[in-house]
Amino acid sequence: xxxxxxxxxxxxxxxxxxxxxxxxxxxxxxxxxxxxxxxxxxxxxxxxxxxxxxxxxxxxxxxxxxxxxxxxxxxxxxxxxxxxxxxxxxxxxxxxxxxxxxxxxxxxxxxxxxxxxxxxxxxxxxxxxxxxxxxxxxxxxxxxxxxxxxxxxxxxxxxxxxxxxxxxxxxxxxxxxxxxxxxxxxxxxxxxxxxxxxxxxxxxxxxxxxxxxxxxxxxxxxxxxxxxxxxxxxxxxxxxxxxxxxxxxxxxxxxxxxxxxxxxxxxxxxxxxxxxxxxxxxxxxxxxxxxxxxxxxxxx
Numbered sequence: 211x212x213x214x215x216x217x218x219x220x221x222x223x224x225x226x227x228x229x230x231x232x233x234x235x236x237x238x239x240x241x242x243x244x245x246x247x248x249x250x251x252x253x254x255x256x257x258x259x260x261x262x263x264x265x266x267x268x269x270x271x272x273x274x275x276x277x278x279x280x281x282x283x284x285x286x287x288x289x290x291x292x293x294x295x296x297x298x299x300x301x302x303x304x305x306x307x308x309x310x311x312x313x314x315x316x317x318x319x320x321x322x323x324x325x326x327x328x329x330x331x332x333x334x335x336x337x338x339x340x341x342x343x344x345x346x347x348x349x350x351x352x353x354x355x356x357x358x359x360x361x362x363x364x365x366x367x368x369x370x371x372x373x374x375x376x377x378x379x380x381x382x383x384x385x386x387x388x389x390x391x392x393x394x395x396x397x398x399x400x401x402x403x404x405x406x407x408x409x410x411x412x413x414x415x416x417x418x419x420x421x422x423x424x425x426x427x428x429x430x431x432x433x434x435x436x437x438x439x440x441x442x443x444x445x446x447x448x449x450x451x452x453x454x455x456x457x458x459x460x461x462x463x464x465x466x467x468x469x470x471x472x473x474x475x476x477x478x479x480x481x482x483x484x485x486x487x488x489x490x491x492x493x494x495x496x497x498x499x500x501x502x503x504x505x506x507x508x509x510x
Contacts (some may be wrong), residue, residue, distance in 0.1 A: 211286055212354035213255045214283035215313045217414050217478065223504050224254040224479025225417060225495055229486055231271040240486045247488035249283040251495055254479065257288040257317055257389075269304050288356065289313055292321025293343050297335035301343070305351055307503065316344045317356040318385065331484035341379045357385035359415060361393045361402040365436035374409055381411050388413060389481050392420040392431070394439045394464075396471050414478040419469055421482070421490040422461035425451040442467045458490065465492045474503040 227248055232238045236507070248256075258275045261384050271459040272289050279287040289308055296304070299378045308316065330350060347353055357380040360373060365374035367377050377475050388411075393399060404413060422428045425447050432439060439447075443464065450456040469480050480498075482491045 211314060213286060213288060213356065214354045216254050216286060216414075218386060220254070223473055223477070224414070224481075225498075226250070226253050226479065226481045227484045228418075228481060228485060229254045229256060229275070230257050230269060231260075231275055237486065244484060244486050244488040245279070245283060247492055248484065249285055251492065253285060255286040255288055255315065257481075259289060259290045260292055260294075260321070270307075272310055273304070273308055273313065276313055277414055280312060282348070284338060287313070288315035288317055288354075290317045290319060291347075292319045293333070293337040293340070293342070294321035295333055295336075296460075297333060298337060298346070298450050299335070299343040301337070301346065302350070305347065305353075307355075309351060314352075314354060315356065316347060316353045317358070317389070318347060318380075319358055339376075341376070341383045344380055345368075346387055354387075355385050356387050356389060357381070358391065359388040359402070359406070360391045361398040362391070362437055364391075365434075370405075374405055375481050376462065377406065381413055386413055388415045388416045389433055390415065392418050392437050392483060394437065394443060394468070395466060395476075398438075399477070400471065400475065416479050416481045417472050417477050418481045418483060419494075421465040421474075421494060422447060423458045423485075423487075423490055424439070424454070425457055462490050465490070466497050469494060469498055470501055470503040473498065479503055 225407070227243060229244070232241050256279055258272050260272055260280070278288045279285045291304070293301070305316075313327070318340055337346070344355055344357065347355055360367070361378050363370050364372045364509070367376070381388070381412040390399065390402070403415050420431070428439070446460060447457060450460060472480065482494070484491045
């Protein structure tokens with residue numbers, strides 16, 4: 211089923227989980243455990259990222275996992291799909307593979323530079339922008355298309371206004387819902403949504419939430435993507451940096467508060483970056499469903 215239709219057809223917020231293709235046997239076991247636990251929470255949908263660099267093998271693994279989630283767990287699943295390292299003909303071949311595997315939903319992304327590269331360059335004979343990828347999918351396939359957006363501005367954007375224009379172009383090209391990059395200060399999301407609505411972007415904007423469970427890891431991630439952790443929040447995590455259980459406890463608590471505030475103020479759902487682990491996401495979502503902070507909220 212199409213994700214845009216599932217979101218529009220429900221009176222409850224959309225709760226979704228993001229997974230990535232594991233590279234090791236231990237990673238496979240972690241993913242298996244996470245799926246067994248999180249599938250019981252009946253998410254609106256789940257998504258699966260590409261492997262590093264979007265290589266043909268990684269793309270195939272993404273498709274295999276998405277098909278597995280639909281077939282064996284009964285979860286509506288979406289494949290991430292990027293322009294990286296592929297000609298337009300190769301992109302069409304992979305889209306054909308997704309369609310033939312029964313996949314209905316695609317998250318269309320430009321993609322990051324391959325590992326070891328700092329500058330993004332288009333593949334010869336390929337596409338340069340996610341908007342172009344969305345147009346290709348829209349014109350030739352019947353997928354429900356999602357896209358990314360950036361409350362704190364894409365790390366390669368020149369300024370917030372141009373970043374918002376690119377976002378509007380993606381929606382105009384056919385993206386039916388947006389998922390944000392991780393953020394840790396809700397006002398960034400509220401400000402972005404207000405600006406997006408003023409710009410004519412009328413699709414659901416789902417906040418992406420990353421529960422902090424490892425201080426060194428989140429430092430690396432935020433440097434890579436340009437997300438900011440408020441100083442007072444970072445300080446509390448630093449005080450616990452050498453106590454993994456304390457970090458995880460605070461991370462779950464902070465993300466629960468963050469999600470509750472978002473839902474109470476009209477966010478259409480929450481997209482959890484799970485890191486192929488179940489504990490934090492399961493605890494946060496279970497608490498939210500007990501709290502139902504979205505009751506009486508006006509949809510953002």
